[in-house]
Amino acid sequence: MLKTLLPLLLLALAMPLVSGQDDDETPLTRAMGVLQGSTRALGKVVEDPAQRDEALRLLGLMEEAALISAGQAAPTPDGMEGTELALFQVGFRRACLSLADAILEAEAACIAGNAEGLKAAYATILQRKKAGHNAYK
Ligand code: HEM
Numbered sequence: 832m833l834k835t836l837l838p839l840l841l842l843a844l845a846m847p848l849v850s851g852q853d854d855d856e857t858p859l860t861r862a863m864g865v866l867q868g869s870t871r872a873l874g875k876v877v878e879d880p881a882q883r884d885e886a887l888r889l890l891g892l893m894e895e896a897a898l899i900s901a902g903q904a905a906p907t908p909d910g911m912e913g914t915e916l917a918l919f920q921v922g923f924r925r926a927c928l929s930l931a932d933a934i935l936e937a938e939a940a941c942i943a944g945n946a947e948g949l950k951a952a953y954a955t956i957l958q959r960k961k962a963g964h965n966a967y968k
Pocket of ligand 1: 870927
């Protein structure tokens with residue numbers, strides 16, 4: 832009996848490692864993960880005009896992740912409730928949409944071949960990340 836069950840038990844224990852699944856993962860943390868990976872990758876190609884297609888691909892992923900985030904709620908700060916909490920959550924969604932707006936600005940600059948505009952929009956994306964985390968993380 833133990834001989835048959837043991838391999839199954841070991842497999843079950845190894846599954847989360849194999850699939851990379853994380854029980855704490857939520858749609859928001861998943862979207863943030865996508866933002867993190869794509870923002871970093873974008874930083875490496877943002878100044879290279881030969882990599883505009885790659886920049887645009889990454890910006891598309893970031894846009895989708897920012898819009899998914901805007902449909903989520905930020906974790907509730909300890910003790911916050913009622914009107915204060917409702918306003919906090921509205922602020923969170925607005926901050927996600929303002930990140931999406933900066934991403935769209937970068938996409939437009941990328942499509943138009945506006946190198947300076949793309950660099951400026953990338954800097955705005957980083958600022959909005961910082962502001963968002965200061966206020967809501
Ligand atoms: C390019 C922009 C951004 C990047 C790269 C980014 C990256 C990340 C990363 C890596 C995490 C940790 C995820 C985890 O725990 O697995 C995180 C969490 C979080 N971020 Fe962002 N973020 C960005 C923008 C924003 C903005 C604009 C906001 C607010 C409007 C925001 C709010 C949060 C919150 C609330 C969490 C905690 C989520 C939770 O623990 O449930 N982030 N972010």
